[in-house]
């Protein structure tokens with residue numbers, strides 16, 4: 279379970295530009311559930327997701343994942359927590375365009391000390407799950423937006439994380455590819471992943487495999 283306790287994020291604290299982006303957020307996200315974090319642009323979705331993903335630290339409050347506090351882990355511990363527990367899917371894909379699909383998907387495994395054989399096996403499983411096996415030797419710059427998204431999904435899955443964090447995953451996709459993304463998430467749900475999707479895309483409304491929609495407005499859960 280992920281438990282968020284009295285989480286606050288204040289940017290530029292104690293300056294004229296001070297901005298209170300997250301205000302006393304309390305949340306409980308059950309293991310193996312799919313949760314939509316919904317709110318308009320600027321409501322605080324990405325800020326919350328990046329703190330959940332240990333990419334940034336809160337000003338106050340805590341996040342407990344399976345009993346361990348992760349909000350203020352030192353950088354080295356945070357990166358090892360990410361490497362073993364989290365998969366990220368961003369709207370901009372964050373891929374290396376000049377590398378091929380296999381190279382991109384292998385990247386999260388590099389610091390984990392696997393043999394080449396283990397890496398090949400894990401990459402192959404992730405490419406299959408994300409439906410992008412057929413493009414495995416293609417340079418990423420030659421792929422369509424939907425295909426790049428599937429590479430990003432494969433990369434997020436390659437370390438077999440329990441938690442998948444998605445930030446506006448369909449922002450750059452057409453309807454067809456957005457629906458394919460949703461089907462990929464449905465498949466992950468059957469694999470007992472905990473999935474958190476920050477989005478304002480109405481395509482995520484009323485999906486049967488979504489357990490909860492959390493509305494965020496001006497940095498507060500409403």
Ligand SMILES: Nc1ncnc2c1ncn2[C@@H]1O[C@H](COP(=O)(O)OP(=O)(O)OP(=O)(O)O)[C@@H](O)[C@H]1O
Pocket residue numbers: 289290297299317318319320321322323324325326478
């Ligand atoms: N580094 C920063 N410094 C100052 N203010 C910031 C910073 N990052 C975000 N903010 C502000 O915090 C608020 C929440 O931003 P956030 O990116 O979390 O919104 P969002 O809901 O994800 O929006 P979008 O859907 O447009 O991505 C915004 O008003 C934003 O301007």
